[in-house]
Amino acid sequence: xxxxxxxxxxITEAVKLNASDVFTILDPDTGGANTFSIALSPSxxxxxxxxxxxxxxxxxxxxxLKNMSVTQFKAYxxxxxxxxxxxxxxxxxxxxxxxxxxxxxxFWDFAKAQGLKPVG
Amino acid sequence: MRRAFARVVRGGGVPQFNPRSLFSGSExxxxxxxxxxTGTYQNGGGTxxxxxxxxxxxxxxxxxxxxxxxxxxxxxxxxxxxSQNGNVLTFTNSPANDQASGNxxxxxxxxxxxxxxxxxxxxxLIYVGGSPIAFSPGTYTLQQWFxxxxxxxxFRASTGGFNGTVxxxxxxxxxxxxxxxxxxxxxPMLRQENGNNYLEFDGADDSLSTVKQVAWGSDVIDIVAGxxxxxxxxxxxxxxxxxxxxxxxxxxxxAAPHSAAGADYxxxxxxxxxxxxxxxxxxxxxxxxxxxxxxxxxxxxxLRVNGTQVANVTTDQGTGTYTNQILYIGRRxxxxxPFTGRLYSMLGIARALTATELQQAEAWVAAKSGVTI
Numbered sequence: 490x491x492x493x494x495x496x497x498x499x500i501t502e503a504v505k506l507n508a509s510d511v512f513t514i515l516d517p518d519t520g521g522a523n524t525f526s527i528a529l530s531p532s533x534x535x536x537x538x539x540x541x542x543x544x545x546x547x548x549x550x551x552x553x554l555k556n557m558s559v560t561q562f563k564a565y566x567x568x569x570x571x572x573x574x575x576x577x578x579x580x581x582x583x584x585x586x587x588x589x590x591x592x593x594x595x596f597w598d599f600a601k602a603q604g605l606k607p608v609g
Numbered sequence: 610m611r612r613a614f615a616r617v618v619r620g621g622g623v624p625q626f627n628p629r630s631l632f633s634g635s636e637x638x639x640x641x642x643x644x645x646x647t648g649t650y651q652n653g654g655g656t657x658x659x660x661x662x663x664x665x666x667x668x669x670x671x672x673x674x675x676x677x678x679x680x681x682x683x684x685x686x687x688x689x690x691x692s693q694n695g696n697v698l699t700f701t702n703s704p705a706n707d708q709a710s711g712n713x714x715x716x717x718x719x720x721x722x723x724x725x726x727x728x729x730x731x732x733x734l735i736y737v738g739g740s741p742i743a744f745s746p747g748t749y750t751l752q753q754w755f756x757x758x759x760x761x762x763x764f765r766a767s768t769g770g771f772n773g774t775v776x777x778x779x780x781x782x783x784x785x786x787x788x789x790x791x792x793x794x795x796x797p798m799l800r801q802e803n804g805n806n807y808l809e810f811d812g813a814d815d816s817l818s819t820v821k822q823v824a825w826g827s828d829v830i831d832i833v834a835g836x837x838x839x840x841x842x843x844x845x846x847x848x849x850x851x852x853x854x855x856x857x858x859x860x861x862x863x864a865a866p867h868s869a870a871g872a873d874y875x876x877x878x879x880x881x882x883x884x885x886x887x888x889x890x891x892x893x894x895x896x897x898x899x900x901x902x903x904x905x906x907x908x909x910x911x912l913r914v915n916g917t918q919v920a921n922v923t924t925d926q927g928t929g930t931y932t933n934q935i936l937y938i939g940r941r942x943x944x945x946x947p948f949t950g951r952l953y954s955m956l957g958i959a960r961a962l963t964a965t966e967l968q969q970a971e972a973w974v975a976a977k978s979g980v981t982i
Contacts, residue, residue, distance in 0.1 A: 492663070495811060512794075516792065516793045518792065519756075519795070520792030521792065522796075523790075523791070523792045523795070524794045526792070526794070526795060526814050526815060526943075526944060527814050528945075537857050541814075542795075542812075542813070543794070544794030544795075545664060545794075545795060545812055587652070595811070595812075596814075597812070597813070597842075604717070607843075607945070608945075609944070
């Protein structure tokens with residue numbers, strides 16, 4: 490399995506559920522629902538307004554995230570779901586349109602660039 | 610006091626000492642040897658050995674021996690074309706997916722090794738708790754990690770069917786405090802430096818845990834870890850019993866660093882009261898062998914760096930033993946205070962090591978870490 494990364498990703502709290510559904514499929518292991526586990530907020534105080542992750546990705550998933558349209562990405566996620574025997578997700582639109590992605594910075598520099606601090 | 614002599618120890622430099630011998634009295638603890646080729650696994654199925662440059666899902670605890678769990682196959686639930694006679698499963702022109710399945714009472718988050726013989730035509734898919742592996746006729750030993758998900762024991766005719774027998778020989782079990790991470794984004798990376806393997810924690814979300822509670826059953830802990838911290842920016846957890854050893858009774862913790870920009874290390878021990886042994890002057894990036902020695906009844910919390918004591922705190926720790934808690938590595942409770950750096954090898958034991966044992970344990974970890982002490 491060729492891995493690409495590490496890749497930083499940050500999403501808003503509103504997108505977290507959809508992101509968890511998507512990564513339940515895209516994670517080759519069983520714990521994809523917990524991919525976005527870094528709690529973030531502008532002040533660092535609870536509750537989290539954003540969630541982040543720093544991860545290596547399968548090359549196909551990395552390319553899909555970087556280069557595909559929402560429609561193409563949905564087809565890719567459905568294809569992976571079928572391959573892995575996982576329940577397809579209804580929509581990927583919120584996650585695909587909402588994810589902030591970076592592969593050039595350390596995670597905390599990337600979070601800082603978004604005006605975010607760790608919660609807790 | 611620093612010893613008058615220095616020992617230069619690198620990978621394999623102390624062959625006479627086997628750290629597994631420390632646990633010969635069945636002491637509770639953990640022993641993570643990242644250089645053992647069977648010590649790390651890439652996936653939660655436990656079927657793919659760890660490889661440098663790949664993420665790590667499971668780290669094996671070698672503090673407990675492997676023991677024979679079964680020599681007799683339990684009664685299995687079988688499809689119409691499959692029958693059982695003792696340890697022999699007979700597949701009679703079985704189509705794909707016909708199977709024998711059962712639950713031999715496996716423990717979750719445990720390693721298993723099953724030996725079996727396949728005779729006949731076709732292939733058989735076999736699970737011992739982990740992911741299915743296809744086998745052609747022959748004699749095999751299959752090792753798998755059982756996370757606790759799914760059916761634990763399956764012998765299934767593979768694509769194209771199977772006609773023949775599967776003879777169960779034995780099942781071996783290795784209990785212990787194995788480390789696990791099922792979320793790929795949170796898995797540390799296995800890397801190598803001068804022949805020494807280490808886990809690289811990204812300082813964001815990488816962590817491991819025992820998942821199930823460690824039944825420490827003692828008020829004593831000696832922990833030795835080969836650590837390279839690459840950042841002093843924020844408090845970071847190397848190892849911690851419980852989701853928060855600051856506030857949970859009967860816990861211990863090892864932090865690198867323990868204060869933002871503090872360039873320090875800290876070992877903590879807590880009965881009902883927290884005692885902390887810390888030492889500054891260790892500015893990242895820096896690699897050390899860290900030793901924490903805790904004794905609740907003895908009111909002792911000691912931190913050693915590279916075999917030399919750097920802090921000794923005799924604060925009253927209150928009462929009790931280290932309680933049954935999950936052991937977390939690399940992040941507090943798997944959610945905050947991420948460690949940025951490398952973990953080479955680590956052991957912990959629920960008794961006070963003798964002076965000789967402690968020196969041997971530190972030298973062993975130093976050898977695994979490329980540290981001179």
